[in-house]
Amino acid sequence: MSQSSPLTKTYAQQLDAQDELASYREEFYLLSSLYLDGNSLGLMSKRAEKSVMDMMQAWKELGVEGWTTGNHPWFFFSEKLGEMSAALVGASAEEVIVTGSTTINLHQLAATFYHPVGKRTKVVATELDFPTDIYALQSQMKLHGLDPEEHLVRVASRDGRLIEEEDIIDAMTDEVALLVLPTVLYRSGQLLDIERLTAAAHERGILIGFDGCHSVGAIPHSFSKWGVDFAYWCNYKYVNAGPGSVGSLYVNRKHFGRTPGLAGWFSSKKDKQFDMDHTLDACESAGAYQIGTPHMLSLAPLLGSLEMFQEVSVEKLRTKSLGLTRFMMDLIDVELADMGFTIANPQQDERRGGHVSLEHDEAIRICKALKEAGIIPDFRAPNIIRLAPVAFYTTYTEVWESVQILKTIMLEKSYEKFENKREVVA
Numbered sequence: 065m066s067q068s069s070p071l072t073k074t075y076a077q078q079l080d081a082q083d084e085l086a087s088y089r090e091e092f093y094l095l096s097s098l099y100l101d102g103n104s105l106g107l108m109s110k111r112a113e114k115s116v117m118d119m120m121q122a123w124k125e126l127g128v129e130g131w132t133t134g135n136h137p138w139f140f141f142s143e144k145l146g147e148m149s150a151a152l153v154g155a156s157a158e159e160v161i162v163t164g165s166t167t168i169n170l171h172q173l174a175a176t177f178y179h180p181v182g183k184r185t186k187v188v189a190t191e192l193d194f195p196t197d198i199y200a201l202q203s204q205m206k207l208h209g210l211d212p213e214e215h216l217v218r219v220a221s222r223d224g225r226l227i228e229e230e231d232i233i234d235a236m237t238d239e240v241a242l243l244v245l246p247t248v249l250y251r252s253g254q255l256l257d258i259e260r261l262t263a264a265a266h267e268r269g270i271l272i273g274f275d276g277c278h279s280v281g282a283i284p285h286s287f288s289k290w291g292v293d294f295a296y297w298c299n300y301k302y303v304n305a306g307p308g309s310v311g312s313l314y315v316n317r318k319h320f321g322r323t324p325g326l327a328g329w330f331s332s333k334k335d336k337q338f339d340m341d342h343t344l345d346a347c348e349s350a351g352a353y354q355i356g357t358p359h360m361l362s363l364a365p366l367l368g369s370l371e372m373f374q375e376v377s378v379e380k381l382r383t384k385s386l387g388l389t390r391f392m393m394d395l396i397d398v399e400l401a402d403m404g405f406t407i408a409n410p411q412q413d414e415r416r417g418g419h420v421s422l423e424h425d426e427a428i429r430i431c432k433a434l435k436e437a438g439i440i441p442d443f444r445a446p447n448i449i450r451l452a453p454v455a456f457y458t459t460y461t462e463v464w465e466s467v468q469i470l471k472t473i474m475l476e477k478s479y480e481k482f483e484n485k486r487e488v489v490a
């Protein structure tokens with residue numbers, strides 16, 4: 065698809081008719097509103113619902129025996145889900161474990177991989193990072209007795225939207241011990257060149273880890289092949305596993321055997337755990353970075369969600385996602401020209417994540433008007449409307465409709481009746 069594609073509803077309908085993923089839309093509970101917020105919380109699928117109900121049934125019927133019996137013994141469930149997730153990030157089964165949450169996993173990985181020694185004390189992040197990553201890194205530094213003002217380097221953005229890879233590489237000095245970067249920036253949707261950054265970090269003897277929240281399930285990765293040291297992500301966005309579902313982490317196998325910074329009895333080798341020994345014998349896989357009892361009820365939906373990713377490769381999802389965001393951007397360029405909008409995400413396929421990031425001075429009020437008109441976007445301060453068409457359940461026709469509705473809102477100025485103040489959860 066390119067700028068020369070016809071930007072009509074009929075063309076959108078043709079694209080939907082040819083879409084080989086079309087049947088997956090029926091797998092989801094669609095809302096009465098047109099949903100464009102799957103990059104914050106993915107919709108519920110019938111399979112995720114079923115796997116939660118199955119887990120409840122297993123608890124009801126098996127009691128404590130559920131740890132080792134039933135269709136999916138709970139004691140091995142985090143490993144099983146890790147194995148099912150591995151293809152999403154280009155890793156082997158043992159390199160991924162479903163555990164903790166994004167923030168907890170960053171704490172675990174920073175506690176494991178950040179060892180300031182001599183001159184190498186600094187951590188490099190960016191000034192456009194999601195706040196939780198910065199807070200976690202700051203607190204990890206303080207635990208080492210270091211001042212984050214001095215030791216946490218946040219690479220500056222040249223335009224407030226994007227971070228240039230060259231600028232990150234320039235920050236890789238011999239004082240840096242670790243880089244922690246987003247795969248995709250949560251506001252502008254910029255996809256960083258993970259392979260290039262990893263190679264550059266390793267040439268300089270620096271470890272590198274990624275926050276994959278805004279890419280996993282939407283964009284293929286080859287973490288093992290690229291040699292990424294570690295990564296962590298949530299499963300409630302493009303993986304559609306529900307609010308507060310358990311997160312995931314990846315550790316490259318070259319690091320297997322590293323002592324977990326935050327140990328607990330679930331770090332243990334599985335067959336040793338119930339020896340109850342006071343000397344930890346940590347397992348030789350990503351499983352070592354688990355801490356305590358898995359949150360089974362929040363792991364359960366992942367089984368159903370990940371089944372769909374076993375059937376549809378993330379490469380296929382990415383192809384459709386790029387088609388949807390391209391179509392949306394082309395429509396925006398034509399239909400919303402001269403209305404004060406700027407597309408803030410990169411245009412190129414290899415630099416663009418899963419959502420379109422639209423800037424406007426009236427972004428807050430426009431988001432409210434969109435919700436009133438039956439479209440769910442989200443707002444990110446100070447001026448961004450994020451629109452995420454999701455390959456599993458968004459159609460090209462919906463993309464077409466959403467831009468038409470946005471155009472009507474702008475022409476009728478219906479956003480003006482709303483207060484220019486964000487909601488508590490925007």
Ligand SMILES: Cc1ncc(COP(=O)(O)O)c(C=O)c1O
Pocket residue numbers: 165166167168194196197246250275277278298311
């Ligand atoms: C890039 C990024 N990191 C982390 C988080 C959140 O972390 P947690 O799942 O621990 O709340 C989000 C979204 O909430 C995010 O977009």
Ligand SMILES: Nc1c(O)cccc1C(=O)C[C@H](N)C(=O)O
Pocket residue numbers: 103104105250277489
């Ligand atoms: N994690 C969230 C939450 O607990 C409440 C509301 C929204 C979220 C989100 O995921 C926000 C999302 N990470 C973002 O990119 O802004």
